[in-house]
Amino acid sequence: MKIRFYNAKILTMESNAEIFDGEVWVEDTRILYVGNGENKEEFLKKAGIVCLLWDEEIDCEGNLLMPGFKDAHTHSGMTLLRSYADDLPLQNWLNEQIFPTEAKLCEEDIYEASRLAVLEYLTSGITGIFDMYLAPEATGRACKEMGMRCALVSGLNNFTQSPEFMEKMYQTYHLDNEDSLLSFQLGVHAEYTCSKELLEKTADMSHKYKAPVFMHLSETEAEVKACRERYGMTPVQFLDSIGMFEYGGGGYHCVHMDEKDMEIFERRGLHVITNPASNMKLASGIAPITEFLKRGISVSIGTDGAASNNCLDMFREMFLVSGLAKVREKDAAVVEALEVLKMACVNGAKAMQSADCDALAEGKKADLIMIDLQQPNMQPLQHTAQNIVYSGSKQNIKMTMINGKILYRDGKFYVGVTPDEIYRNVNHILRRIKETQG
Amino acid sequence: MKIRFYNAKILTMESNAEIFDGEVWVEDTRILYVGNGENKEEFLKKAGIVCLLWDEEIDCEGNLLMPGFKDAHTHSGMTLLRSYADDLPLQNWLNEQIFPTEAKLCEEDIYEASRLAVLEYLTSGITGIFDMYLAPEATGRACKEMGMRCALVSGLNNFTQSPEFMEKMYQTYHLDNEDSLLSFQLGVHAEYTCSKELLEKTADMSHKYKAPVFMHLSETEAEVKACRERYGMTPVQFLDSIGMFEYGGGGYHCVHMDEKDMEIFERRGLHVITNPASNMKLASGIAPITEFLKRGISVSIGTDGAASNNCLDMFREMFLVSGLAKVREKDAAVVEALEVLKMACVNGAKAMQSADCDALAEGKKADLIMIDLQQPNMQPLQHTAQNIVYSGSKQNIKMTMINGKILYRDGKFYVGVTPDEIYRNVNHILRRIKETQG
Numbered sequence: 001m002k003i004r005f006y007n008a009k010i011l012t013m014e015s016n017a018e019i020f021d022g023e024v025w026v027e028d029t030r031i032l033y034v035g036n037g038e039n040k041e042e043f044l045k046k047a048g049i050v051c052l053l054w055d056e057e058i059d060c061e062g063n064l065l066m067p068g069f070k071d072a073h074t075h076s077g078m079t080l081l082r083s084y085a086d087d088l089p090l091q092n093w094l095n096e097q098i099f100p101t102e103a104k105l106c107e108e109d110i111y112e113a114s115r116l117a118v119l120e121y122l123t124s125g126i127t128g129i130f131d132m133y134l135a136p137e138a139t140g141r142a143c144k145e146m147g148m149r150c151a152l153v154s155g156l157n158n159f160t161q162s163p164e165f166m167e168k169m170y171q172t173y174h175l176d177n178e179d180s181l182l183s184f185q186l187g188v189h190a191e192y193t194c195s196k197e198l199l200e201k202t203a204d205m206s207h208k209y210k211a212p213v214f215m216h217l218s219e220t221e222a223e224v225k226a227c228r229e230r231y232g233m234t235p236v237q238f239l240d241s242i243g244m245f246e247y248g249g250g251g252y253h254c255v256h257m258d259e260k261d262m263e264i265f266e267r268r269g270l271h272v273i274t275n276p277a278s279n280m281k282l283a284s285g286i287a288p289i290t291e292f293l294k295r296g297i298s299v300s301i302g303t304d305g306a307a308s309n310n311c312l313d314m315f316r317e318m319f320l321v322s323g324l325a326k327v328r329e330k331d332a333a334v335v336e337a338l339e340v341l342k343m344a345c346v347n348g349a350k351a352m353q354s355a356d357c358d359a360l361a362e363g364k365k366a367d368l369i370m371i372d373l374q375q376p377n378m379q380p381l382q383h384t385a386q387n388i389v390y391s392g393s394k395q396n397i398k399m400t401m402i403n404g405k406i407l408y409r410d411g412k413f414y415v416g417v418t419p420d421e422i423y424r425n426v427n428h429i430l431r432r433i434k435e436t437q438g
Numbered sequence: 439m440k441i442r443f444y445n446a447k448i449l450t451m452e453s454n455a456e457i458f459d460g461e462v463w464v465e466d467t468r469i470l471y472v473g474n475g476e477n478k479e480e481f482l483k484k485a486g487i488v489c490l491l492w493d494e495e496i497d498c499e500g501n502l503l504m505p506g507f508k509d510a511h512t513h514s515g516m517t518l519l520r521s522y523a524d525d526l527p528l529q530n531w532l533n534e535q536i537f538p539t540e541a542k543l544c545e546e547d548i549y550e551a552s553r554l555a556v557l558e559y560l561t562s563g564i565t566g567i568f569d570m571y572l573a574p575e576a577t578g579r580a581c582k583e584m585g586m587r588c589a590l591v592s593g594l595n596n597f598t599q600s601p602e603f604m605e606k607m608y609q610t611y612h613l614d615n616e617d618s619l620l621s622f623q624l625g626v627h628a629e630y631t632c633s634k635e636l637l638e639k640t641a642d643m644s645h646k647y648k649a650p651v652f653m654h655l656s657e658t659e660a661e662v663k664a665c666r667e668r669y670g671m672t673p674v675q676f677l678d679s680i681g682m683f684e685y686g687g688g689g690y691h692c693v694h695m696d697e698k699d700m701e702i703f704e705r706r707g708l709h710v711i712t713n714p715a716s717n718m719k720l721a722s723g724i725a726p727i728t729e730f731l732k733r734g735i736s737v738s739i740g741t742d743g744a745a746s747n748n749c750l751d752m753f754r755e756m757f758l759v760s761g762l763a764k765v766r767e768k769d770a771a772v773v774e775a776l777e778v779l780k781m782a783c784v785n786g787a788k789a790m791q792s793a794d795c796d797a798l799a800e801g802k803k804a805d806l807i808m809i810d811l812q813q814p815n816m817q818p819l820q821h822t823a824q825n826i827v828y829s830g831s832k833q834n835i836k837m838t839m840i841n842g843k844i845l846y847r848d849g850k851f852y853v854g855v856t857p858d859e860i861y862r863n864v865n866h867i868l869r870r871i872k873e874t875q876g
Contacts, residue, residue, distance in 0.1 A: 079814075083821035083828060087760075087774040120814035123833060280761040281828070283770040311815045311829035316754065322525075323718040324765075332721040336525040376517075376558035376857065377749045377832075380864040383521035390521060390719070391749035394815075394833040395561060419814065426818040 001055045001404060002027050008060035009373070009384070010034065012360040013067050013345045017338045017385040024065050025052075026366040029404040034360045063398055064371040064384060067359050068127025069314040070348025073252040073273045073302025076117035076142070077110035077133040080426060080433075081307035090220065090282050098307055102134065104433050110135040112425045114142035119419055120312045121148060122408035125397040127367035130273070130302065130352045132187055132214075132252075134160055136169060140182050146415040147407050149367060151352040153187035153214050156202065157194050163201045170209065181403060185353060186249075190216035191235040192223050196242075203243045210247050212353070214271075215239075217251025220284045224256045236261035245270055250351060252302060253278075254292075255285040262288075266295045271351040274343075276320035278304035289325040290334045300348035301340075315392040318344050322389065337389040370399035439493045439842060440465050446498035447811070447822070448472065450798040451505050451783045455776045455823040462503050463490075464804040467842040472798045501836055502809040502822060505797050506565025507752040508786025511690040511711045511740025514555035514580070515548035515571040518864060518871075519745035528658065528720050536745055542871050545576040550863045552580035557857055558750045559586065560846035563835040565805035568711070568740065568790045570625055570652075570690075572598055574607060578620050584853040585845050587805060589790040591625035591652050594640065595632050601639045608647065619841060623791060624687075628654035629673040630661050634680075641681045648685050650791070652709075653677075655689025658722045662694045674699035683708055688789060690740060691716075692730075693723040700726075704733045709789040712781075714758035716742035727763040728772045738786035739778075753830045756782055760827065775827040808837035 005024040011017065012034060022036040033043055044052070085097035105113075110133065121129060128149040131139050136152040143150035152173060154166040166186060173184035186209070188194050188202050206213045218224055218235050231238040237260060239245065245264065250271030257265075265272065274287045292299050301321055303312045318340050325335040349358035357365045373381060377391045388396075400408040407415050443462040449455065450472060460474040471481055482490070523535035543551075548571065559567060566587040569577050574590040581588035590611060592604040604624060611622035624647070626632050626640050644651045656662055656673050669676040675698060677683065683702065688709030695703075703710065712725045730737050739759055741750045756778050763773040787796035795805045811819060815829045826834075838846040845853050 080818065082818065083775075083824040086821070086824050086828060087771050089769065089771050093770065116814055116817055123814060277757070277761065280765045281770065283764040283768050285768075286765060306829075309828070310825065311831070313815070313831060316757065316831075319715070319754065323715065326721040327718045327724060327762075330721050330723075331527065332531065332719065333525050333527050337521075374857065374861070376554055376561060376860075377751070379554055379861050380518065380520065380868045381861075382868060383524070386521040386524050387748065390524060390747070391744075393749070393751060393754075394831045419812065422814075423812070423817045423819075430818045430820060 002052060003404070004054045004057045005060055005065055006057065007062060009062060009064040010360065011064060011066040011385060013342065014359045014361055017341065019064070019384055024360060024368065026401070026404050029366055031360060031362060031364050031366050033362060060370060063373050065360065065368055066371060067345045067357070068367045068369045068400060068402065069125050069344045070128040070130070070300065070352060070357070071121060071126045071303050071312065071314060072130045072300040072348040072351045073275055073304060074117070074129050074131050074312065075133045075305030076114040076129065076131050076139050077105070077135065078113065078305030078307045079116045079120070080105070080109065080113040080430060081305070082310045084307055086310070090284070093282070101433060104436060105134065107135045107138040109429045111138040111142050112422065112429060114139040115146065115417065115422045116426050117306070117312060118142060118146045118148045118415065119413060119422065122400045122413065122415070123394050123397060124313045124315065125369040125400055126312070126314055127369065127400060127402045128349060128352055128354060128357055130348070132189070140173065144181055146417070147181065147402055147405050149181045149354065149357065149402050151183045151185055151354060153185045155187060155189045156198065157189035158198065159193070163198070163205060166202070167205060170211070183352070183354065185214055186211050187214040190223070191227055191239060199239065199244065200242055203246070206247050206249070207243065212247050212249035213244050214249050215251060217254055218256045218261065219253035219279070221256050234258060234261055236264055240264045240268070253284070253287070255279050255287045257288060262291060262295055262297065265297045270297070271347070272297055272299045273302050273351055274299055274321060275302045275304040276324050277317055278308040280320065280324065282308055286324045286328045288328070289321060290329050293335065293339065298347050298350060299343050300351040301343050313394060314344055315394065318389045318392070337386040340389050341385055366401055366404040368401050369397060372396045372398040440490060441842070442492045442495045443498050443503055444495065445500060447500060447502045448798065449502060449504040449823060451780065452797045452799055455779065457502070457822055462798060462806065464839070464842050467804055469798060469800060469802050469804050471800060498808060501811050503798065503806055504809060505783040505795070506805045506807045506838060506840065507563050507782045508566040508568070508738065508790060508795070509559060509564045509741050509750065509752060510568045510738040510786040510789045511713055511742060512555070512567050512569050512750065513571045513743030514552040514567065514569050514577050515543070515573065516551065516743030516745045517554040517558070518543070518547065518551040518868060519743070520748050522745055524748070528722070531720070539871060540572065542874060543572065545573045547867050548573040549576040549580050550860065550867060552577040553584065553855065553860045554864050555744070555750060556580060556584045556586045556853065557851060557860065560838045560851065560853070561832050561835060562751045562753065563807040563838055564750070564752055565807065565838060565840045566787060566790060566792060566795055568786070570627070578611065582619055584855070585619065585840055585843050587619045587792065587795065587840050589621045589623055589792060591623045593625060593627045594636065595627035596636065597631070601636070601643060604640070605643060608649070621791065623652055624649050625652040628661070629665055629677060637677065637682065638680055641684070644685050644687070645681065650685050650687035651682050652687050653689060655692055656694045656699065657691035657717070659694050672696060672699055674702055678702045678706070691722070691725070693717050693725045695726060700729060700733055700735065703735045708735070709785070710735055710737045711740050711789055712737055712759060713740045713742040714762050715755055716746040718758065718762065720746055724762045724766045726766070727759060728767050731773065731777065736785045736788060737781050738789045739781050751832060752782055753832065756827045756830070775824040778827050779823055804839055804842040806839050807835060810834045810836040
């Protein structure tokens with residue numbers, strides 16, 4: 001398949017936020033050409049291409065093409081629990097509502113919930129997700145069938161999954177699976193849900209495969225306090241002390257980090273994946289994003305699951321990353337819009353170890369979106385990149401392409417299944433769960 | 439015009455958040471009937487209606503009808519300055535960027551900018567605005583032509599507008615204008631931009647007309663500190679001491695309020711109009727919403743202008759009202775979703791002194807919206823009211839009706855002017871402003 005996008009504004013996110021008029025050509029799963037069109041002939045000659053026959057030519061009508069957003073921490077299977085238990089203190093929310101309900105979910109339920117999540121990702125211009133949940137294979141299946149790029153990560157803990165399962169997943173989806181939409185990273189749910197033995201086994205496995213490890217990390221004050229009581233160290237320092245971060249990785253949330261934690265992140269090149277909406281709604285706090293940036297720590301952005309957020313919307317997250325940092329530091333100048341856009345497009349791809357999805361450039365994966373500039377919230381046309389971060393919303397997503405395939409365009413989905421079928425199924429599952437309650 | 443909406447889910451916001459299946463009938467500018475349809479015959483008989491001929495019957499396909507949102511503090515004319523000067527400290531932003539640029543705006547510029555704002559309000563389900571800006575008549579003209587409900591408020595200060603202007607506006611738009619889309623309320627820009635004499639004249643006028651007064655109030659710490667230095671009192675206490683609140687009114691922002699300020703608000707029945715996105719982005723702080731609610735103070739919600747926000751989106755504001763309160767109080771249980779929905783629909787109407795736009799009920803103004811429940815972010819269908827606050831976005835607005843007229847439906851505007859014309863004009867104005875810069 002060869003697709004030509006023309007009459008476009010283009011934001012490559014390669015090195016700066018310059019926007020230019022031009023074209024993007026896609027061949028199969030990758031980007032063949034990005035440019036202002038002036039060097040087209042030269043490019044074709046150099047590439048030894050005599051004749052290009054397009055399968056589709058798309059007039060962008062002056063709208064903006066840019067790399068898709070990466071949702072670098074999510075639990076797709078949790079869409080079933082959207083608005084299921086709001087406005088509760090964190091511990092009640094988790095122990096009395098979320099955990100008991102999750103215990104009733106089977107793999108097929110998580111598959112359906114993940115399909116619903118994929119629809120929502122597409123409406124928000126999300127072209128890659130970093131997903132940790134109870135049944136990674138079910139989520140992986142949903143993503144693969146629908147065309148969503150997904151880095152799965154194991155959520156190993158004392159109650160579900162095991163080192164053996166993790167290793168099997170790693171071998172199947174990471175080592176043997178380079179060309180697919182799916183990949184796999186080692187991960188544990190969190191320090192506080194794992195025995196020391198389990199954590200040590202995970203560290204050993206990361207050494208065996210020279211692989212990074214990811215986990216929920218320093219999300220709440222209580223979590224850090226309990227870890228100090230258990231091991232005399234913060235979660236970051238304890239995990240580092242058992243060799244968990246020898247080959248990199250990172251943490252989801254990272255709200256409550258001390259100086260020494262940040263030094264470890266800096267020294268080891270670990271990724272912070274921030275989840276501002278979830279941290280706000282569950283009253284966990286505001287992450288010290290300005291501190292991370294000052295130290296050159298890579299920050300990317302996740303929505304967290306729909307039970308805590310409650311939507312999977314990178315526009316809201318982007319605004320919050322900047323806005324919450326401003327109010328935290330009492331300084332309207334910190335965490336500029338363009339920095340946030342880089343987190344959402346580029347850093348997220350790196351955290352997911354999918355660096356070739358980060359930008360619009362020749363040879364990169366064709367994971368791109370079209371932003372509708374003809375909506376009132378994008379007018380007048382000035383500082384468009386800032387507008388995307390501070391004013392953008394789902395209504396601005398005109399098209400979402402992943403791996404060279406258009407999966408969403410002008411409000412319609414092209415994912416091999418109708419939204420109606422998915423909605424019917426998730427509502428059916430929800431009724432079943434409620435009937436077995438009590 | 440008689441319009442029948444059927445096959446709808448209905449959230450009236452009258453007393454609770456119960457959602458039922460039913461119909462809404464609109465006759466000219468008002469709601470004729472709201473109900474589950476069972477009592478239709480009886481209703482017609484009681485109303486002495488023999489035969490109803492519909493001009494239009496709209497199948498809602500199971501989507502939700504509810505009252506529109508009220509943007510209870512905005513500056514429509516500021517859309518020209520959207521993303522014009524982001525990521526700057528507040529004082530630089532205001533003094534070096536916003537004020538000098540505003541000085542170049544003529545009435546016609548503000549009219550065009552207001553037209554752009556109206557388009558955006560409609561995409562966000564906003565059916566009423568409470569607008570303070572440099573040229574209220576220009577904004578009023580844009581709203582009236584396009585069909586937007588607008589309570590204008592004077593932004594009197596030492597540099598623009600005057601008591602005489604304010605009184606003329608009051609007589610034209612408040613006293614003589616009851617049936618129109620436009621109304622007018624007395625207002626000053628803020629304590630810190632007005633001389634004592636100007637403030638006293640405004641208080642006198644409020645006594646003359648027994649009218650409430652509104653203003654920017656206690657937005658920043660610096661503002662409160664400077665007022666204390668000037669008058670030995672907080673802005674709220676000082677304004678109250680000169681009789682400004684004898685007949686009610688309220689404040690925009692209200693971020694930095696002490697106990698005594700809140701007592702005055704409680705005793706006088708004043709309105710807090712909160713602007714969470716703007717307060718966050720300009721690093722002004724987080725308003726003490728939980729305290730206001732505990733005291734029974736009416737809280738409504740505004741977007742503030744597009745220069746500070748940068749979009750006019752009540753979904754984002756609603757999420758932030760609850761989320762920021764949760765993180766401020768370190769308690770995920772405070773400021774529940776339904777309370778926020780009431781602020782956005784009902785309290786906003788009351789603040790604007792347009793109480794008959796607050797809910798879906800017989801005889802109320804037909805200011806209503808249709809929420810698309812067939813988007814993935816509204817699925818599965820549970821706790822829909824919570825979903826609107828925590829998961830909703832502009833893509834969920836299927837229709838916006840104001841004063842019985844459908845102004846926006848399925849992405850198309852019916853406002854007597856094309857978006858293209860407005861976009862062309864605002865971009866033209868922006869170029870002119872930039873060319874005269876230096």
